[in-house]
Amino acid sequence: xxxxxxxxxxxxxxxxxxxxxxxxxxxxxxxxxxxxxxxxxxxxxxxxxxxxxxxxxxxxxxxxxxxxxxxxxxxxxxxxxxxxxxxxxxxxxxxxxxxxxxxxxxxxxxxxxxxxxxxxxxxxxxxx
Ligand SMILES: [Zn+2]
Numbered sequence: 001x002x003x004x005x006x007x008x009x010x011x012x013x014x015x016x017x018x019x020x021x022x023x024x025x026x027x028x029x030x031x032x033x034x035x036x037x038x039x040x041x042x043x044x045x046x047x048x049x050x051x052x053x054x055x056x057x058x059x060x061x062x063x064x065x066x067x068x069x070x071x072x073x074x075x076x077x078x079x080x081x082x083x084x085x086x087x088x089x090x091x092x093x094x095x096x097x098x099x100x101x102x103x104x105x106x107x108x109x110x111x112x113x114x115x116x117x118x119x120x121x122x123x124x125x126x127x128x
Contacts, residue, residue: 012076013076013079013082014076017079017082020079020083021079021082021083021086024042024079024080024083024087025082025083025086025087025090025092026087026090026092027083027087027092028087028092028093028094029042029043029044030042030051030083030084030087030088030092030093030094031043031093031094031095031096031121031125032093032094032095032096032097033096033097033100033105033108033121034097034100034105035097037052038052038053038054038055038056039051039052039053039105039109040052040053040058040084040093041108041112041118041121042061042063042080042083042084044063044080046063046064046116047112047115047116047117048111048112048116048117048118048121049061049062049063049080049112049116050062050108050109050112050113051080051081051084053084053088056085056088056089057085058077058080058081058084058085061077061078061080061081062112062113062116063078063080065078065079066078066080066081094125096124096125099124099127100124104120104124107120108120108121108124
């Protein structure tokens, strides 16, 4: 498969995505839930999205837009892919990975992939 998101595809998103990416990048809605493997959650308006990154670059997002572009064999990904990169470089995200054990991680992933919402993640975010 020729599907790849990397530095080269990074600058090619449609200009119509620009505002959305800017908004998401500065939203503080990205949560790092695991460092190995690199897993993130974006707390979106339409639910939680799970993102997988590899050395900082997103290679998967569980949102609908990503799936649609994937089905079109369009290597654009989604706005979250680009926003995450900016957020991460600016340090505008919450790292709760140290508080997430294997069972929590399993639950969070399952909840997001099943119902686009993780109750377990909400509990973890409230923990001090
Ligand atoms: Zn997405």
